[in-house]
Amino acid sequence: MRNLEQTALIGEIISMIKARKLQQNDYIISQNKKYGVERQIKSIQNWLSNHRSKFVDSDRTDNIRKEYKPKSDRLTFHGLRYVFAQQCEKDLKAVKDPNAMKKVSVQLGHYRIAITKIYSDKK
Numbered sequence: 001m002r003n004l005e006q007t008a009l010i011g012e013i014i015s016m017i018k019a020r021k022l023q024q025n026d027y028i029i030s031q032n033k034k035y036g037v038e039r040q041i042k043s044i045q046n047w048l049s050n051h052r053s054k055f056v057d058s059d060r061t062d063n064i065r066k067e068y069k070p071k072s073d074r075l076t077f078h079g080l081r082y083v084f085a086q087q088c089e090k091d092l093k094a095v096k097d098p099n100a101m102k103k104v105s106v107q108l109g110h111y112r113i114a115i116t117k118i119y120s121d122k123k
């Protein structure tokens with residue numbers, strides 16, 4: 001399940017793919033050359049670091065459930081993947097999708113449920 005913002009973003013990405021005439025195995029947001037993905041990830045990490053205060057709750061470390069480990073005071077690229085995976089899993093299970101974990105696995109790019117379970121919100 002996607003909200004309106006996600007649907008709009010996907011539409012923009014598809015338009016960008018068509019405009020750039022990208023092929024099936026081309027990268028979407030990084031250059032198709034050696035270290036292109038690593039450089040783009042670093043760029044996103046730097047952006048998160050520089051703009052974190054604009055979208056992270058100031059009481060982030062205090063706002064947790066007792067049974068969970070404390071949250072980091074820093075939002076990270078990988079932390080966003082965790083939240084995305086957990087939200088996708090929750091949404092798919094809410095509509096009783098029997099292939100929820102497999103679909104989340106595909107969206108994360110792992111294609112392996114065993115790896116995807118690491119992202120699960122379950123204890």
